[in-house]
Amino acid sequence: MAGDGERLVQDLLDQLNLEALEQRLFRGSSRDIGGKSVFGGQVAGQAMVAATRTVDPAQQAHSMHGYFLRPGDMQAAIVYEVDNIRDGRSFATRRVQAIQHGRPIFSMLVSFHVAETGYTHQMAMPDVPGPEELTSHDELRHAWVDSLDRVPESLREAVGREVAIDMRAVKPWNMLDPDEREPVQHVWFKAKAPLPDDQALHRAVLTYASDFGLLATSLFPHGVSFFTPGMQMASLDHALWFHRDLKVDDWLLYAMDSPGAQDARGLSRGLIFNREGQLVASVAQEGLIRQREPQPKKDP
Template sequence: MSDTPSRVLQDLVDLLDLENIEVNLFRGESRDLGGKSVFGGQVLGQALVAATRTVDEGVAHSLHAYFLRPGAMDAPIVYEVDRVRDGRSFAARRVQAIQHGRPICSVIASFQQPEEGASHQAAMPEVPSPESLAPQSELRRKWMDDAGPLPERLQWALTRPLALEFRPVNPWNGLDPDAREPQQQIWFKAAGPLPAEPVLHRCMLAYASDYNLLTTALLPHRMSFLQPDMVVASIDHALWFHRTPRVDDWLLYDMDSPAASGARGLTFGRIFSRDGDLVASVAQENLMRRIDGKRE
């Protein structure tokens, strides 16, 4: 039976359900999303799962990650958790994602027991509703028709069902990029209903938060991660949870890139519920290197 969005979503939920192989040691599998290495969001989500399973009380409020090496999609990833601190209100965990004896990603996550306090937030930008916008999957099929014949693997990567549905406010064609301001808004949600488990939704949001940040930094330069002379990768990633998300309802990812230099681009993101609550904030630096005269 061929993959469908609901089957791919269930596969992602299963992918986040790590195997506990020893105290503080967990193992996860990977999936091929069409890139050259393991998707960084998968590692973030699995690392947060591993950290969460060693915390008795409290919920994740932030994580900070460095991507150290490309991950191999055909090998399992072992997550080693260091219980750095257990305090009265906060707990901290360090997670090493390891393949072939070497770390591919290093994550520190912080957890807090719920408490009341002062509250304020940035306003949600005014954008069209997700129902009024075209799904990214439909846009990609049109762009592929306009582009003509494409390599088989690229066709597969652009058309394979995803666990998330995306609806861009101002669509950007990565097969024929134009130059525009380094900012974009994209609605997204899980491709089906999810169990009402807050931990799962936090880990799903960590997974989803790695999408589209790099693209935002590329926008002013008519550069695309789909171009064969581009080498792109996430370098580091920070995520702060302000509220418990519901990833199976529409969320707006509002992104802007204030700077790019030295073949690196910096992007900030804010994730809002459709009711206007600021759910999470994100920051990421990416490699965006063009190799002159070389095709990969």
């Protein structure tokens, strides 16, 4: 498993190491992690890398706001075009367009800030069991697939596909047999292998990882999931704020909730804490949760 983790993390780092085509123009490739189109976290993470390469290294990303415009084609390269919106003494702003087949699939604004001192406060980290006491999402997914004979082979492959991020939920949610529950979840996560000591890279990897599980939180009260027949789901936007330096190769707690859903859209939020209880990032996302066909009744 350790070797697999190192291979998966290296593959993620390769994805984030964009090819420079021209000044402020980059190209990236995609990986199939079991969805129908390019994983939104991958596009956001690559866009973050593209933007970061155009600013002073003394400035770190402190916020990003992105919109997913079209599904990404996993078989085609993605070109990232960076516009220099502003360079100030403390802040810099970049706009990134991710383009495939001549059309934008993702658009993002990123703001960068030099480190400085100021007032500090935060909410307390939730009191939950530590990651060492929990089962990894990889192990749970394999068990879920093996226990459901009705799951088609193609779905078994999609659900069983592993990623570079180790995730351990405090109260696991079976996406193949979802129950109805309060729209709240707590998930510990970290990269499956050490990362280079590069804060900009850690923030790009966090951007990638912050898309896992967030939208699903808005489905909890309804007992449905991405794999429910007739369910159409897609991230519509994604916002992320970095509050302090962080390490994604050490355990982080992702505390997520969904305050509401309406008009086939679900809103999800998240707070990310390190092991010391420091708030390192905040996240918000709205996503499409459209039931296109009547939901089949579950067996009693």
